[in-house]
Amino acid sequence: MGSNGKKRASGNLLYGVAALLLIVLGWQCIAWSVSWWRGVSFPTPFETGWKLVKMLAGEPLLGYSIYLHTLSSMGRWLGGFSIAVFSGALIGMAAGRWRTFERLTMPSVQVLQLIPGLAWIPVAILLFGIGDGATLFMIAVTAFAPIAINVAGGVKRVDEMYIRAARMLGLNNRMLFRSVLLPGALPHILSGLRVGLGSSWRVLVAAEMVVGRGTGLGYAIIQSRWTLDFAKAFVCIAIICGIGLIMERVIFIPLEKRTLELWGLKREV
Structure with missing residues (x-):
């Protein structure tokens, strides 16, 4: 450096x-x-910090450790976000390559993007009831639209000349994806993942507050109103902020930069 x-x-x-x-x-x-x-x-910063120390040392929260609540939230988020990445990338790639498919699917996807994550609560409860199924659904449906839209936009921006040249060289669909479509669409794909990551993490906490059960940081926050131990709720909020910052600043941004460098690309500032 x-x-x-x-x-x-x-x-x-x-x-x-x-x-x-x-x-x-x-x-x-x-x-x-x-x-x-x-x-x-x-709760003051000192009171919250001291409560965090005691909880890390083993003080229970709703009968469970803070580690279990955190891991439960992370597991739900990872499950829902993985569903969104897989389905969003699949739909986005297809929409970017085939105009007819784009016309059939993208209007609906764009409508989904306009719906706030919390608005899916009634639908989630009707489909899955109270519990992890509803939480996973809300995470996935919130992150799906920005991922699909960005992937489709990135694939569409790949020059058709490169695709024709690849076909002339005898590249099959798998090689075309790896050698042409993925590098060309990569900046947009990463942008979609970044937006989806942030929105899905926010809706996770809200979903746990409403449809959560047993464990989870969001569930612990909303349940703290019964015990009036708001310092514990503030600890959960601080952990949520900390994990969000770590995922964004420590993990995703360096990973994004490194990935673009490996493919010989550069993010415009």
Whole structure:
């Protein structure tokens, strides 16, 4: 890494620390204001941090460890997101290659994208009842549309000249996909995955609040209203934010950059 890269990394780190301090300061001010104005005990950053330490050390949450709640949420998200990736990529690839299929499917997919994830709650309950099935459905249907639309758009932008040249060289469908369609559509595919990742993670928490059962971070947050232990709810919120940031900043963005570099591509800033 050159000197410019080191300076940029140091600057990003400083800005990140400054932003975190501002969030903590604002949180503390809100806690003081609510306690003074409404007489309600609003968990402070220190109280939430101490509660997190105790929960990591084994203090139960609804009879289960915080690790089990976190793993349950991650498992549900991974299952629903995997369904969305598989179906979205399949529909998107087909729509990008065949105009008739695009005309038949893309209008419906675009309508799906306009529907907020929480609006699927009644449908999910009618189809699957209360439990993991409804949660998986809401995650999958929320992430499916942006993935399918971006994949289709990326495939359509591959120059037809390259496809004809590949056919003339005798490439079969599998080789055409790997050597021409995938590299050409990759930036759009990654954009769709990024949008789908964020939207599916958000709807996971909301789904667990409404149709969840037993374990899960969202379920734990909504159930904390009965025990009035809001510090535990704030711990769950902090974990949700932390996992979201890790998936976005630590895992997906470096993976996206590395993938584009391997294929000889570059994300435009």
